[in-house]
Amino acid sequence: MSGNGQKWVGKAVPRKEEERLLRGLGKFADDIKLHETLYLRFVRSPYAHAKIANISTAEAEKIPGVVCTLTGAEIASQTQPFIEIAPDAGGKIRDYPLAVSKVRYQGEPVAAVVAMSAAIADDGAEAVQVDYEALDPVVDAEQALTDASILHEDAGTNKVWNGVFEYGDVEKAFREAASVVEIDRMHFHRFSSTPLENNVVIGQWDPKDERIYYWCNNSFPSFAIQFLAAHLNVHIDRIRVQTFDIGGSFGIKITSYPQMAVCALASKKAGGRPIKWVETRSEHMTSSAHGNERTFRDTRVALDENGVITALTSRHIDDCGAYPRYEPLGCVIWSQVFPGVYRFKNARIDFSQAVTNKCPVGPNRGYSRMQHLWFLERVVDICAHELGIPADEMRLRNYIRPQEFPYTTPNGCVYDSGNYPKMLDLAKGLIGWDAWKKKQAEARKQGRMVGIGIGTTLDSGTNNFGQSQIVNPGAPFSGNSQGANCKLDIYGEVVVAVGSCPQGQGHETTAAQVVADVLNITPDLVTVRTGFDTERNVHTGFSGTYASQFAVSGLSAVHGAAQKLKAEMIRLGAHVLESKPEDLDFGIGGQGPEIRSKSNGKSINYWGLANIVNVNSAVLPPELYEVTLNCRYIWRAPFKVPDIKKKYGNLTMTYASQLHIAVVEVDRDTLIPKILDYVAIDDCGTVINPPIVEGQVYGATAHGIGAALLENCVYDEVGNMLTSTFSDYIPITAMNMPNVKYGHIETPSPHSYSGAKGMGEGGAAPIHTISAALQDALFDKGVFIQDSFNNADSLFRALHGEIGQTAKLVKVERRVGSKA
Amino acid sequence: MPETIDKVAIQLKVNGKLYSLAVEPRTLLVELLREELNLTGTHVGCDTTYCGACTVLLNGASVKSCTMFAVQADGAEILTVEGLAKDGKLHPIQKAFGDSYGLQCGYCTPGLMLSTFQLVTKNHEPSENEIRKAIAGNTCRCTGYQNIFKAIRLAAQNMKGA
Ligand code: FES
Ligand code: FES
Numbered sequence: 001m002s003g004n005g006q007k008w009v010g011k012a013v014p015r016k017e018e019e020r021l022l023r024g025l026g027k028f029a030d031d032i033k034l035h036e037t038l039y040l041r042f043v044r045s046p047y048a049h050a051k052i053a054n055i056s057t058a059e060a061e062k063i064p065g066v067v068c069t070l071t072g073a074e075i076a077s078q079t080q081p082f083i084e085i086a087p088d089a090g091g092k093i094r095d096y097p098l099a100v101s102k103v104r105y106q107g108e109p110v111a112a113v114v115a116m117s118a119a120i121a122d123d124g125a126e127a128v129q130v131d132y133e134a135l136d137p138v139v140d141a142e143q144a145l146t147d148a149s150i151l152h153e154d155a156g157t158n159k160v161w162n163g164v165f166e167y168g169d170v171e172k173a174f175r176e177a178a179s180v181v182e183i184d185r186m187h188f189h190r191f192s193s194t195p196l197e198n199n200v201v202i203g204q205w206d207p208k209d210e211r212i213y214y215w216c217n218n219s220f221p222s223f224a225i226q227f228l229a230a231h232l233n234v235h236i237d238r239i240r241v242q243t244f245d246i247g248g249s250f251g252i253k254i255t256s257y258p259q260m261a262v263c264a265l266a267s268k269k270a271g272g273r274p275i276k277w278v279e280t281r282s283e284h285m286t287s288s289a290h291g292n293e294r295t296f297r298d299t300r301v302a303l304d305e306n307g308v309i310t311a312l313t314s315r316h317i318d319d320c321g322a323y324p325r326y327e328p329l330g331c332v333i334w335s336q337v338f339p340g341v342y343r344f345k346n347a348r349i350d351f352s353q354a355v356t357n358k359c360p361v362g363p364n365r366g367y368s369r370m371q372h373l374w375f376l377e378r379v380v381d382i383c384a385h386e387l388g389i390p391a392d393e394m395r396l397r398n399y400i401r402p403q404e405f406p407y408t409t410p411n412g413c414v415y416d417s418g419n420y421p422k423m424l425d426l427a428k429g430l431i432g433w434d435a436w437k438k439k440q441a442e443a444r445k446q447g448r449m450v451g452i453g454i455g456t457t458l459d460s461g462t463n464n465f466g467q468s469q470i471v472n473p474g475a476p477f478s479g480n481s482q483g484a485n486c487k488l489d490i491y492g493e494v495v496v497a498v499g500s501c502p503q504g505q506g507h508e509t510t511a512a513q514v515v516a517d518v519l520n521i522t523p524d525l526v527t528v529r530t531g532f533d534t535e536r537n538v539h540t541g542f543s544g545t546y547a548s549q550f551a552v553s554g555l556s557a558v559h560g561a562a563q564k565l566k567a568e569m570i571r572l573g574a575h576v577l578e579s580k581p582e583d584l585d586f587g588i589g590g591q592g593p594e595i596r597s598k599s600n601g602k603s604i605n606y607w608g609l610a611n612i613v614n615v616n617s618a619v620l621p622p623e624l625y626e627v628t629l630n631c632r633y634i635w636r637a638p639f640k641v642p643d644i645k646k647k648y649g650n651l652t653m654t655y656a657s658q659l660h661i662a663v664v665e666v667d668r669d670t671l672i673p674k675i676l677d678y679v680a681i682d683d684c685g686t687v688i689n690p691p692i693v694e695g696q697v698y699g700a701t702a703h704g705i706g707a708a709l710l711e712n713c714v715y716d717e718v719g720n721m722l723t724s725t726f727s728d729y730i731p732i733t734a735m736n737m738p739n740v741k742y743g744h745i746e747t748p749s750p751h752s753y754s755g756a757k758g759m760g761e762g763g764a765a766p767i768h769t770i771s772a773a774l775q776d777a778l779f780d781k782g783v784f785i786q787d788s789f790n791n792a793d794s795l796f797r798a799l800h801g802e803i804g805q806t807a808k809l810v811k812v813e814r815r816v817g818s819k820a
Numbered sequence: 821m822p823e824t825i826d827k828v829a830i831q832l833k834v835n836g837k838l839y840s841l842a843v844e845p846r847t848l849l850v851e852l853l854r855e856e857l858n859l860t861g862t863h864v865g866c867d868t869t870y871c872g873a874c875t876v877l878l879n880g881a882s883v884k885s886c887t888m889f890a891v892q893a894d895g896a897e898i899l900t901v902e903g904l905a906k907d908g909k910l911h912p913i914q915k916a917f918g919d920s921y922g923l924q925c926g927y928c929t930p931g932l933m934l935s936t937f938q939l940v941t942k943n944h945e946p947s948e949n950e951i952r953k954a955i956a957g958n959t960c961r962c963t964g965y966q967n968i969f970k971a972i973r974l975a976a977q978n979m980k981g982a
Contacts, residue, residue: 021923021929023904024859024904025861028863196871196873198865246925248924280867281866504926504962692921698967699961699963702965726866727870731959733959
């Protein structure tokens with residue numbers, strides 16, 4: 001019998017997804033063509049902040065082929081505003097999928113035109129007349145907090161959330177500090193990981209059964225249907241969402257539910273015909289979602305005589321754009337990594353979030369944690385420099401020690417496992433640290449600006465949604481779960497369905513590996529259903545693909561379902577083969593996958609088992625009637641609701657870690673930063689499929705390098721977005737992506753059944769690393785890298801004393817007893 | 821805008837098959853391929869000729885089909901991703917991308933493979949720089965390009981024997 005105990009988890013199993021994708025036969029949302037489809041275009045605001053005085057759709061409706069139009073006022077009259085996660089005042093915001101009486105960011109949709117073809121819909125959108133009365137735009141979050149110009153009158157303030165996170169004894173730590181470092185202002189810029197496939201929605205409100213059908217590429221459908229059902233006043237079971245192949249999301253496609261709402265309402269108005277909306281890249285850039293922008297103010301750091309950080313205080317202002325939408329979850333999600341990889345116990349962070357006249361933000365790869373982790377890495381490097389401690393040494397003194405895991409952070413999160421010093425060692429070895437240090441010294445003698453930077457970061461995966469109660473005590477969410485179904489189909493095929501909706505992460509492959517191991521068969525014998533479908537009934541309210549969790553939540557669900565199926569197969573097999581359950585073996589025989597009795601040599605293949613249950617059930621004894629060979633399993637994360645008052649509790653199950661080192665040179669003539677060498681070390685616990693993990697690391701590295709040096713969502717002072725096309729935004733290409741040296745260690749997680757940790761977001765390690773390297777290159781020029789985005793222009797201004805002057809922005813107070 | 825737009829008759833060969841069609845002058849080549857011929861393996865990722873998701877071969881040269889009108893392809897021979905495999909067997913370039921884990925979501929892959937096609941049919945030992953240049957106009961948001969570089973090197977090797 002083959003299938004002889006070979007394990008597939010941990011192997012470089014080729015991806016099951018490849019076959020169709022390589023042939024151009026992937027099924028992406030825009031590839032779907034339904035009978036009688038109509039096409040929708042949005043009319044969008046050219047203003048960042050303006051009153052809508054009048055909308056006239058009459059001319060558009062005269063165009064042959066235009067079927068109907070929709071405006072915000074019309075939508076508001078038949079729907080509820082979207083649910084707000086924020087408590088008051090943010091909770092009072094009235095958010096509709098089309099602007100109702102005013103627009104709040106450039107690109108905000110104000111009307112929609114539905115037509116027989118996409119081209120006619122374009123013509124129609126151009127014919128819609130909108131009169132605006134411009135209002136004062138607010139593009140800066142700190143300015144927004146002054147409430148000089150209010151975005152949402154219903155809220156009465158631009159501050160949508162504020163909370164203080166305080167742990168330990170901060171005052172005492174500052175009193176006893178050997179030195180105190182103060183940093184005036186730092187800023188994490190706005191960017192977006194911009195999946196190559198734009199958002200696509202096909203929506204149909206079918207009058208025949210009064211159900212709403214979606215064929216789309218939303219990446220968190222369980223969340224979308226909760227928002228849509230409440231907004232559209234329909235029973236949630238009336239909404240069916242299907243996704244297929246998705247051309248990347250990186251979190252951005254979580255927030256396509258407003259467009260989904262418009263497509264349903266347009267379909268209703270058009271008599272139930274399917275409505276297709278395919279976003280253009282410019283629409284995606286101006287009005288899908290960007291990552292959170294954050295400003296860090298008045299940071300104070302207390303250190304002991306060895307340069308060990310003992311306390312930190314700071315004020316953080318997050319900019320969520322015009323509507324909070326998925327926010328203010330980001331106001332707590334960063335605290336999953338409150339101390340980063342460091343041991344300090346005392347800290348106070350005052351966190352606010354403001355609305356501004358810019359595109360709403362959404363969960364972008366590294367969501368909310370990367371901003372904070374970048375901040376901590378900047379703090380560590382600046383303190384190291386000011387105290388004269390080498391950057392690597394500073395980290396070793398401050399890292400959580402390998403023997404301290406599982407480590408409880410000051411705010412009650414439990415870091416499952418890790419070994420940061422070992423990663424640092426490995427990274428230094430791979431990049432040739434000592435050799436580069438020598439080369440750097442020589443280069444500096446010649447006046448060249450070469451820097452070496454370290455970035456240590458975390459990718460926290462599998463959220464405890466109970467953290468939503470820290471931002472809003474009334475939020476009805478906690479814990480986390482995922483569903484899966486594993487069955488023998490009527491002819492005995494092994495079929496698995498999961499509640500995730502992958503976008504290239506290889507879920508079909510890894511799910512098949514897990515099932516193959518449980519049943520002792522090969523992954524090619526396991527069919528994994530692609531995409532998401534509410535009708536499969538394997539989803540929970542948390543299902544989707546986001547937040548680095550599939551290896552834990554998704555595969556735990558798959559594993560649970562496979563084991564349930566196996567248990568049923570054993571019960572049935574024992575009866576059929578007249579054998580004791582413990583005498584049964586699973587494997588592959590002459591007639592495919594089978595169960596065989598070790599005691600009497602009899603066997604039955606999967607077809608035989610499925611046959612009995614499905615079409616030959618008269619042979620089943622009544623005591624086996626409950627065997628269905630169709631097993632649904634819901635995996636639940638063992639979380640508790642956090643202590644809301646103290647903002648204390650375990651917020652995440654696993655903590656994958658990354659350590660990157662970059663060598664960067666700033667060209668003396670052009671000031672263009674160039675990466676000379678790059679290494680990325682990853683630890684995501686037990687690896688399920690090594691090349692898939694490696695691929696995720698490369699992808700996250702490219703996003704981070706792009707964000708650090710090329711990709712920036714730029715707005716001018718009146719809220720015009722200046723980077724509204726790919727040609728202006730410049731996503732990283734093969735020309736500017738360096739070769740990456742990859743290495744990994746494995747510290748198995750005690751929190752997941754397999755030892756795996758969720759991964760994929762990558763903690764934005766390159767942003768921290770490149771900032772550190774640039775800082776190292778420019779410290780002796782008196783330049784302080786205070787922004788996460790740096791290019792020739794900003795470096796020019798820094799080198800010419802306009803911005804980022806260390807002398808002005810960083811202060812050090814040394815007290816008696818300070819050795820450093 | 822005109823009430824009715826006169827269609828223009830064109831003829832072109834796509835993946836070896838001859839088509840005679842009437843198209844609106846404003847129809848882009850990529851729209852023709854995707855909407856009229858149902859060849860949905862060619863994708864669209866941008867609106868400024870940046871991303872290369874729409875790359876096809878036109879008379880042997882890689883072009884961005886979003887930046888050409890269908891009428892400009894009158895008389896041309898076009899190869900799209902659907903035409904790469906022969907008799908059901910993957911083309912050496914497709915094999916190389918698969919074997920090298922050169923794709924994740926796969927949205928960029930058809931365009932990348934066709935840019936690769938143009939490079940490796942002529943050059944079986946491309947340098948790193950030649951590889952990077954060949955796909956400078958193809959954006960991939962998932963892979964960070966590392967495995968694509970590997971895939972192209974392997975494709976070039978595969979083509980030696982082919
Ligand atoms: S779609 Fe043609 S270059 Fe982007
Ligand atoms: S594999 Fe997703 S864009 Fe390249």
